[in-house]
Amino acid sequence: MPMKMSLVKKSCLAAALLGAACAAALAADWAFAFRPVTAQMAIYSGGLGDPGAPTAQDAKVSFHVQGKAARDLFDRLGPDVKDECMTDPKVRVRVKERLQCIQYSRSDTSCYFGFDLKDGKSIGGSIC
Template identity: 45%
Template structure:
């Protein structure tokens, strides 16, 4: 019985220690809503991935996209949307949009053969 109580006590202490460490982590990982596509060719003319051409495109939506959008000002001069109140921000290969009807969306991608960053969305 003493061994079981000692084991339970150790597990509880370890759990509390891990929880405390995670609470103090300055940039914790958080879940997000999104989608991805693996393809070849160009974004506007996607094909099935091939041995010599594989790209990855991510679309992030909701609160995570809003946070990304908010950290990359200023707004672009032009947007792809004609909706009143639409906004767009881009830095290199990260592009985020805001449309009053859809909310926030961000796009980015990678060339899986080279590992280099590429655009993940098109107008």
């Protein structure tokens, strides 16, 4: 004897199938691609608080990313954090490990990160 599906079950099944189809369509629109970035970098030795000329024994790089790339990073870093360096309540700061993004306004966002060029380890890219 064939089973009859209730209207509620049919509606739930249709909603689930529609949701799966929408998710698949959204995923199909995304493609891994490198995009242009507005950035500056500085190569130095010592620390960011007292940088010197890079040497054969000590070289680090600090990157400063701006524009859409910085906004994209900022948007994906999670919730804002309190930052002892920022006194303006309108300025938003987000940090993950050694990646720091600061949003002064929606059109003015900067992200900072760095690397020790001797060992490739991630280091901070900015200080107060």
